[in-house]
Amino acid sequence: MDFKKLSSDQREAFHRDGFLVVPGALDHHFVERLVEAGDEFAAPFLGKFEVLDKPWYNDLDFRPRLLQKKAFLDLVSYAPTVSLVVQLLSENIHLHSTALTYKRPENPSFKAFRRGWHRDLRLPRDLGHVNVPMAGIKICYCLSNFDVADSGMTILARGSHRRDEPLVMSKDGIDPEDFEVCDLNLKAGDAVLFQNGIFHTATPNRTDRVAKRIIYGYAYRWLKQEIYLDPPDAQLLRQADPVTRQLIGGYRDIDTRPWALLEWTKKHDVRSTPVPWYIEI
Numbered sequence: 001m002d003f004k005k006l007s008s009d010q011r012e013a014f015h016r017d018g019f020l021v022v023p024g025a026l027d028h029h030f031v032e033r034l035v036e037a038g039d040e041f042a043a044p045f046l047g048k049f050e051v052l053d054k055p056w057y058n059d060l061d062f063r064p065r066l067l068q069k070k071a072f073l074d075l076v077s078y079a080p081t082v083s084l085v086v087q088l089l090s091e092n093i094h095l096h097s098t099a100l101t102y103k104r105p106e107n108p109s110f111k112a113f114r115r116g117w118h119r120d121l122r123l124p125r126d127l128g129h130v131n132v133p134m135a136g137i138k139i140c141y142c143l144s145n146f147d148v149a150d151s152g153m154t155i156l157a158r159g160s161h162r163r164d165e166p167l168v169m170s171k172d173g174i175d176p177e178d179f180e181v182c183d184l185n186l187k188a189g190d191a192v193l194f195q196n197g198i199f200h201t202a203t204p205n206r207t208d209r210v211a212k213r214i215i216y217g218y219a220y221r222w223l224k225q226e227i228y229l230d231p232p233d234a235q236l237l238r239q240a241d242p243v244t245r246q247l248i249g250g251y252r253d254i255d256t257r258p259w260a261l262l263e264w265t266k267k268h269d270v271r272s273t274p275v276p277w278y279i280e281i
């Protein structure tokens, strides 16, 4: 699969909105492989009794062990999307989190309740909300259609990565009022990249079909991977190609240069510009 050069329009849209849609990122065959692998992990969840009125009973957020299935491992270095992440962050990244999220239908007339709006990577907890740096990007892959409202897609507050304060919510509100809240219209195979600073939240699935997605988070190597990815699986490391090896945590010392991704971007002529320690005058 091909490395994609990030266009200047894509870069501008990503920095303006805090997210970028990549239509048709996965072809039909890859979607089928991922659904097959995902359904195996999700089998106990999919087989539960139907209870429409219990929020969260119908949500699965499955994280550990995903990479043990080949289809999920192949997705780690999937060139059409990961190449864009490398050009937006730099070569110095690794896979930070993995999640398979399935949402079964919920009662469409159930009363809406306060959602879990947040920013990722917990940076504001330590650094505050002013000038939150971009340190990670998640890729959300759709394995089913999200082509009507309230399908269970993560909703995003457009441009909120530039906000220097917490969100303001009315007492009985469920969403912020001073941002455009985007419930994107997406098809199976589409992907959405969103950066850690954008405010976003999970939503219930009010359709009559199961909503299926995979969300992989990439972050700078100096941000510790989620616990279930650390330490990396020794057998996977031995078998992995160089790019996958770097991404799944093969370079334990963060002073080791990110050789595999440096080679990758050099080959495609998009190497990031090194930042010097000083300039001579």
Ligand SMILES: O=C(O)CCC(=O)C(=O)O
Residues within 6 Å of the ligand: 101, 120, 138, 152, 153, 154, 155, 200, 201, 202, 203, 215
């Ligand atoms: O399940 C969802 O839609 C929410 C995902 C999310 O909040 C996250 O990945 O940080």
